[in-house]
Amino acid sequence: MNALPCTVYISLTGALLTLVLGRRSPGAARVTALGSALLAWGIALVAAYQFHPSPAGLQTLVDVPWIPQLGIRYHLAADGISLTLVVLTGLAATAGILFSWNVEERTGEFFAFYLTLIGGVYGVFLSADAFLFFVFYEIAIVPKYFLISIWGSTNREYGAMKLVLYSFAGSALVLAGLLWAYAAGGAQSFAIGDLAAAATQFSHTQQVGMFALVFLGFGVLAGMFPFHTWAPTGHVAAPTAASMLLAGVVMKLGAYGCLRMALPLFPVGFVFWQPVIAWLAVIGIVYAGLIALVQEDFKFVIGYSSVSHMGFVLLGIAAANVRAVSGAVLQMFSHGVIAGLLFAVVGRMVYDRTHTRKLADLRSMSLYRQIPFAATVFVLAGLASMGMPGFSGFPAELTILIGAWQTSPWCTAIAAFGVLVAAAFTLRVIQVSFFGTSSPSVAGPSHTAAMAPISVPEKIGAALLVGATILVGLKPDLLLNLIEPALRSPLFQGVLNGGAS
């Protein structure tokens, strides 16, 4: 448990090492990157295994004064929610490295940016001081620009710039909201608990305004409708490992920020905005699902499906009872794994071999004959994404819907319709991309000859992710037992109204 902060340090050190080693040998950079990711993930798993929830919620890992002039502390802490997401980060990072084993251009720099991003993400999930949280949050933004614009594909410069400017604009809103709260609270401390205590004295208008700034800022990164448009373009432009991380963990940063900062700090503001958030979430679920249904680009389908699934997370948070929110956290984990898997299949297994993502082209290739492994993995991932029982998506979405029903039945009914839409676009894309009928005129020998077999790192990465989604699907208590006690801590008590527990 106390080794958890090392996840941050290991990732950042790994970034430096790969940068240096990559100049000499790309292979050494790969191995170093994989080693640091595995080590950090191992620490996270051990910590999660040994974790005992405490009634106080966050358990301090490090707490030293950092900038005493402003009352800022270097305070890292963890509870069940952060542990869940730290474990997810380790898993996604490791899988992402396995799926980018074939990066040949500027390998060292690739992994350096990648590991910096990972280090920032670990830091966000472990921060208990708002300033520190924000610092890590921004550390995770800039590497995305370079990952996409250097190693990306379709329209990469546009996608990278759009994604980074959206993220940065979102973080500017967060900064404005937090600074406002800090100044209004007498500028004493940035500790989340202290800010929350100070916020009880704020006027209604202040709480409403601050909540709007902070929630909207984080919501942009979580893919909240109508600020989600960066996500599909960015995911499509990004190289495989970066799409896996973006959809897998970076969007979770936004949702985590909403949950960890916006809600506990400004409960009064939250009550005011709650219906708006719920409806935006529902619109996002259905709208993004319908858009995904008509996409012609394989990767865009997955990109919009991410937005749709993140809508469930926001719906769970908006419902504000223990059940729905624990479902939302479970969905964060589940979607992180599934989205990673989907992007891995599309970006690495299929695109790197066929050099096309157009569904019309793929339809004529009958890919299931040539790369059966990819087809199998994609069907499994698709089932998980549709929310089939036995995979992690099912308990997550079900818990959210049950919880949300108690607060806003109408939204829940429409969201349930969104599950159907998800099934529709997933089945369509499975059918078209892998099981199309090959017409001899188009599928000439050029396609069949050039297809490289699925490599070992790809198989290991896919096995890890599939294993995780099945494990959590069969035994969601593994995570729910971590998450639920955290939501009963005093900090969340004020904003979550019990629910049917």
Added chain:
Amino acid sequence: MSPDYAGLFLALRPEGALVLGALTVLALDLSVFRRHSGDLRMALAAMLGGIAVIGAGVLTWMGPHGSVFGGSLMFDRLAITTRLGVLALVLVSLGIASASRAPRNAAEFVAVILFASCGFTLMAAAQQLLLGFLAIELASLSLYVLAGFEKTRPTSAEAGMKYFLFGGMAAAFLLFGFSLLYGLTGSIDLPEIASRLPADPRNPLLVVAFVMVLVAFGFKVAAAPFHLWAPDVYEGAPTASVSVVASASKLAGFAFFTRLLWVGMPTAAGSVAALPVSAGWLPALAAISLFSMLVGNFGALAQQNIRRLLAYSAIAHSGALMLGVMAAGEFGSAPVFYYAATYGLAASGAFGVIAVVERTGPCQKISDLAGLHRRSPLLAGCLGIFILSLAGIPPLAGFFGKFYVFATALRLGGLAGPAGWLVVLAIALSALALYYYLVVLKQALVADPDPEAGPIKVPILAAIALVTAAGLVVLFGVAPSLLLNLP
């Protein structure tokens, strides 16, 4: 008051070291270094200058505290930290100077930089109108010379001339403002002036006086609408000169005018914490801040030239720094100092990279930086750190500077008045600013080099200066307390 010459001498030892250094550089260049080639002469002169600056820094560190010479000079926290900061920034600029294409008269170049630093260090401590004016003029005249130093190159000559004309005008305004202040109060000592100022801040003479002072302030730190010289000087002047103008000169300017306004005219400040604003120089400063942030950020968006882009970014940063000046009366000048010092580090570092790139070919267009990551990974890495710090990305120093200034300005009155709104605007514009900074980094770190462009060799002195500056930007960002805890 009885003149205390011994105290004055002790306090001004750093200035003595600088002048002595400048004279030594000139003398040695005339005698011993004559036979050496241009590049070596430049490096030797820069090294001698560096020794003088370090000596001045040590003497500043050991120097006296409190008021000296009947209050003409004030060695408080702001003064001492600013003097140290200015000297450190000049040191970086000297490292850059050693790398730039050697001007014909290397030693003169270094000597003038040292004279300018002498002006900066005096500005940091001056608490009297006459001394302050002399310090500013010493610094400014040196800077005009530095801007026009490559007199055979038309753009440099134009830069020098433009800077001089604008500067002369601004100095006239400042002197007129000072004379009015003296006429109103009968004193040239800032604390005396403060106690004798007319009680009503709307007194017409007083308004004219502080408006004149603000005009000079705006000119000195390149704040809109007095910024027009900046893009041309940044574009045309020798790179090492720009690095001094952008860093040390700015820091000294902010320190001097913060003292002048808050020690000399606190009763005329008015207020911008809440609506309705009360009359005084604060509302005028708020307007300058607003203009600077808008002009700077939107101007920078349109630039194709890296130097002009950095000039507009400097204007935008001045606007943000004004927010710190507004809050300095109530919450101290530490945020202004931290922001200006770390901004100076990053800006002079960025110009340092440009100076080294210039050794192999022109570096005017942003695309001249294309493929820097291939041509010199060291330069590309340093430039990345400097630009991201200017953009305000944590954990670099530029982020904490902005954060500290914004947090302090918000404490004035939350979002109830113009001060708070300006903070919100500044935060919003920082998201806009990231765009043009990323455009620079896209060329340096993403784009491929021109096939004809070869690798760049970085001279050792410049490499040391750049790596140190980049290291400090990271260090002060990760541990801001190091800088905030200076004496």
